[in-house]
Amino acid sequence: MTSRDYKLLIFDWDGTVMDSVSHIVHCIKLAAAEMGLEILPDERIKGIIGLGLTEAIDALYPGRGSAFHRELADRYRDHYLPPGPSPTPLFDGARETLETLRGAGYRLAVATGKGRSGLDRVLDETGLRPLFQATRTSDVTRSKPDPLMLHQILEELETGVSDALMIGDTEWDLVMAANAGMDALGVTYGVHDAERLVRHHPVGCIDAITELPAWLGCSGAAC
Known part of the structure; x- marks a missing residue:
């Protein structure tokens, strides 16, 4: 499979989308x-x-x-959980990257170790909720690296595992994807460095979320 063939992009949250x-x-x-x-x-x-x-x-x-x-x-x-004077920031370019990918026709989802209340809060604070078609948190399913949350997202969105890509910054994300039989892309700017990530055989690694559209073969709003 080439990177252009994915239809569903499943993001981890902390350390992947949000600099938390x-x-x-x-x-x-x-x-x-x-x-x-x-x-x-x-x-x-x-x-x-x-x-x-x-x-x-x-x-x-x-x-x-x-x-x-x-x-x-x-x-x-x-x-x-209580909102502070300065909300936790997204990584530079994260919002624009997600908007570009949605505009290019990708379906987006979140699979996170956060709890539901924490994810709901940041989705509302950032205004990113409309970009995601499905979300799963560890308190409503099973913790990573169990693949259940990925299976549930695939079932909800009626998407085959070969059409989906898991994107995350930790080995837990990559092992979860492997356990689900799903490709995974590592991001090196979060918790685990590239050396630790490549041990789990991702299909690639990127050093900034803004590199994702180019890695997928997207240019602007078209692929």
């Missing part, structure tokens, strides 16, 4: 401090971005019970 990695790390540290937990290094926290929140907490602070997971998750959301 530092905000996530900061909020996890605040929540951990409130509970008197060890404050982990930034790189270790970054490594779990992309997983569902419960799975991420268990990876950072293993061996705790469900009550611990709920409390830390609630404290994290208390810090992350």
Whole structure:
């Protein structure tokens, strides 16, 4: 398959569309401090971005019970969800890139480790909701790298797996796509670097979201 043959582009959110990695790390540290937990290094926290929140907490602070997971998750959301004076930014050119791809006839979707309330908030804050035909979050399906959210998106949009491309910045995105039998494109400007991404055999990697139309063979609003 050439890159021109894809009909559906499925995006991860944090670290792929939105430049939110530092905000996530900061909020996890605040929540951990409130509970008197060890404050982990930034790189270790970054490594779990992309997983569902419960799975991420268990990876950072293993061996705790469900009550611990709920409390830390609630404290994290208390810090992350309230709108601040400066909304979390999109990556440079993300909005224009998504608009170009929709104009070129691609269908767009989101498959994210965020919770539904968090994704709904940022879709509304950014005004990007109309661009996406389907969205899945880890709290309404299963966390990456389980492929269920991809299967659900394909079923909802009546699209074959060979017509879809998963786009993400973490190995969780690429492994999820592989588990679904779907091609994946890595982006190197988010959480995981190119060396870590290529271990999972993506069909390619890009260094900025603005490179995506050219990688797909699009020029302006036409392909």
